[in-house]
Amino acid sequence: MTTRRILVTGGTGQVGTELLRSRWPSDVELVAPKRGELDLSDADAVAQYADSGGFSIIVNLGAYTGVDSAENDVLQAWKVNALAPAALAAISHKQSVPIIHVSTDYVFDGSKSEIYVEDDCLSPQGVYGASKAGGEQAIRTGNAKHIILRTAWVFSAHGSNFVKTMLNLATQRPTIKVVSDQRGCPTCAADLAEGLSRVINKVLEEDFEAFGTYNFVNSGEATWFTFAEEIFRQAPTHGHASALVEPIPTTDYPTAARRPANSRLSNEKFSNTFGTVPRHWQEALRDVLVALSK
Numbered sequence: 421m422t423t424r425r426i427l428v429t430g431g432t433g434q435v436g437t438e439l440l441r442s443r444w445p446s447d448v449e450l451v452a453p454k455r456g457e458l459d460l461s462d463a464d465a466v467a468q469y470a471d472s473g474g475f476s477i478i479v480n481l482g483a484y485t486g487v488d489s490a491e492n493d494v495l496q497a498w499k500v501n502a503l504a505p506a507a508l509a510a511i512s513h514k515q516s517v518p519i520i521h522v523s524t525d526y527v528f529d530g531s532k533s534e535i536y537v538e539d540d541c542l543s544p545q546g547v548y549g550a551s552k553a554g555g556e557q558a559i560r561t562g563n564a565k566h567i568i569l570r571t572a573w574v575f576s577a578h579g580s581n582f583v584k585t586m587l588n589l590a591t592q593r594p595t596i597k598v599v600s601d602q603r604g605c606p607t608c609a610a611d612l613a614e615g616l617s618r619v620i621n622k623v624l625e626e627d628f629e630a631f632g633t634y635n636f637v638n639s640g641e642a643t644w645f646t647f648a649e650e651i652f653r654q655a656p657t658h659g660h661a662s663a664l665v666e667p668i669p670t671t672d673y674p675t676a677a678r679r680p681a682n683s684r685l686s687n688e689k690f691s692n693t694f695g696t697v698p699r700h701w702q703e704a705l706r707d708v709l710v711a712l713s714k
């Protein structure tokens with residue numbers, strides 16, 4: 421039996437950790453170089469690594485995800501979020517293998533009042549979103565055999581995310597002010613990893629043709645305020661500290677990068693193509709709160 425090798429970048433991140441935990445057929449080997457083995461800001465090294473590995477598919481989860489720090493770290497953000505994807509797209513194209521790339525809701529400016537669909541116009545508001553939009557474009561033009569999976573508001577039991585920040589703040593103060601005028605779709609990293617596994621397995625089938633851009637988020641939507649309220653509604657059941665949440669407008673919580681007021685993503689295209697509807701984020705949140713209580 422020939423082993424199918426899958427290159428996974430960003431394997432130490434929230435999504436990568438969950439993807440590496442997933443079950444895989446015995447002929448699949450996941451190769452996930454850590455930062456010390458492969459620096460994603462070095463596009464030449466990225467190309468060389470991808471070219472020499474004999475990979476059947478490339479999955480790019482590595483990213484510069486510091487939305488605010490990117491504003492003052494422009495070159496590094498573009499190297500990791502756009503040049504590395506460009507290198508991976510070029511090599512995967514050269515080797516005639518597919519590439520799967522994860523992107524973000526922050527490629528949109530949030531001015532649309534309805535839910536965002538895949539072919540809405542990109543109009544990022546900050547360096548992170550712009551560099552991720554650049555990465556998307558590099559993938560799209562570099563290798564026709566691509567899947568770009570846009571996600572949003574990722575949370576998990578590991579890494580840095582909103583759920584862990586809220587639980588931590590609740591141990592320090594009784595009331596937390598949270599922005600109530602940005603709407604999005606909280607997404608559990610484990611559920612996204614499950615979606616990615618499904619995509620990878622489909623793409624590895626020889627007759628797969630549905631390449632293109634997809635959204636993948638958990639069902640439901642929230643503002644950061646209602647997300648926090650739900651965290652603290654569930655928190656005591658799982659032994660975590662709770663806090664009162666007070667809604668504030670974005671103008672009362674200035675950040676280096678502007679964020680979209682609406683970045684809700686539609687799952688419809690993903691569900692129709694890959695045959696699964698992601699569960700509600702509140703249900704996924706329970707699993708993460710349980711994991712964090714162990």
Ligand SMILES: NC(=O)c1ccc[n+]([C@@H]2O[C@H](COP(=O)([O-])OP(=O)(O)OC[C@H]3O[C@@H](n4cnc5c(N)ncnc54)[C@H](OP(=O)(O)O)[C@@H]3O)[C@@H](O)[C@H]2O)c1
Nearest residue numbers: 430432433434435455459460482483485524571572573574
């Ligand atoms: N987090 C969110 O809310 C969110 C929302 C929308 C889209 N996304 C997208 O989803 C994907 C996965 O996000 P995530 O939440 O799993 O991110 P994460 O937890 O921040 O992980 C980022 C990963 O990229 C790696 N990385 C960053 N710079 C690197 C470099 N120069 N060289 C090598 N590795 C480097 C990190 O390695 P280290 O562990 O060594 O730092 C880590 O493995 C990304 O494409 C992100 O843009 C995330």
